[in-house]
Amino acid sequence: MNSDNQKLRGMLTQVNNNYNSLHLQFVEFMQQQENSKSDRSEKELSRTKRIGREESPESHGLASKKVPKLNPYQTPEATMRKARVSIRAISEAPMISDGCQWRKYGQKMAKGNPCPRAYYRCTMAVGCPVRKQVQRCAEDKTILITSYEGTHSHPLPQAAMAMASTTSAAANMLLCGSTTGADGLLNTTFPARTILPYSSNIATISASAPIPTVTLDLTQPPNSLQQFQRTSPAQFQVPSPLPTPPIAQVFGSKFSGLQMSQDIETALPSQAEHHKSFTDTLSAATAAITADPNFTVALAAAITSIIGGTHPNISDNTTNDNSNVNASSSIQ
DNA sequence: CGGGTTTGACCAGCGC
DNA sequence: GCGCTGGTCAAACCCG
Secondary structure: OHHHHHHHHHHHHHHHHHHHHHHHHHHHHHHHHHHHOOOOOHHHHHHHHHHHHHOOHHHOOOOOOOOOOOOOOOOHHHHHOOOEEEEEEEOOOOOOOOOOOEEEEEEEEOOOOOOEEEEEEEOOOOOOOOEEEEEEOOOOOOEEEEEEEOOOOOOOOHHHHHHHHHHHHHHHHHHOOOOOOOOOHHHHHOOOEEEOOOOOOOEEEEOOOOOOEEEEEOOOOOOOHHHHHHHOOOOOOOOOOOOOOHHHHHHHHHHHHHHHHHHHHHHOHHHHHHHHHHHHHHHHHHHHHHHOHHHHHHHHHHHHHHHHOOOOOOOOOHHHOOHHHHHHHHHO
């Protein structure tokens, strides 16, 4: 077990380091693309302007209508608002418990869905920009779809860390490539809807939506690898006859980055070398995980212990935090 | 009485 | 330009 833990930590550290490196390179790449574009989409500007208005702390609750104009690009929070993390989970409860305090501020009937969509604000701190939408799936009312926007501007309780880390990491993963807007590079470099490997279809990206969205589908059985292989045969596949272990959820967000890197690789060969080591590392890690059930169990136990403990130090970066491991179990 | 919920109104974006 | 839709506001209401 100790050796497994050491093996795990070493591997995750390496993966994380490579991911951070890749992330920086990817952001640089995106910034280059951004600079090459002479003008920004007018629609995107107007959309974010509206979001900026609503994001004012003064707009919280029953506060004054008077809202100062904010530059939507001046704060990380504002940028983060452009991404949405959607979680599909089977739940009979009207709202999944994610450890945060929410205040309902609206409800609307959405087109094509008999179930109303509820809007919530985080009330754990005044001015926290995080909002979420809760709606039941029209096809299967046992499925609760919860969408998160923004990042918390306050410390989170332990119970909320898993979900927050998941949404933050997923949003950040997505946003690191969305600076050009949903109609920009993403749609040309990446598939409009990318099914992520290693995740049992748990995580998907919809970059074609008005707001780029990461969907973490926790309603799928863990052995739906075949579906992935069918839907995206040309993409990197797990070389394992074993059903994808639940632990794959741990890497849902990180492996999304892998997906991006591989798409970049095809679209931009000059960048390929920069991502190759990361891909190789992940490939090795995945092979180990999927080929060795014992290691999978050890990995799950180790990460669970890390999350459950006080040292989520696999990564000290919140946005790259692997502590989203418990996100699925905590809300099921 | 304070805080949360409900619900109709309002606003902005988008498609036709 | 107009209507539809999504998202938010805020007064009224409810509850502990």
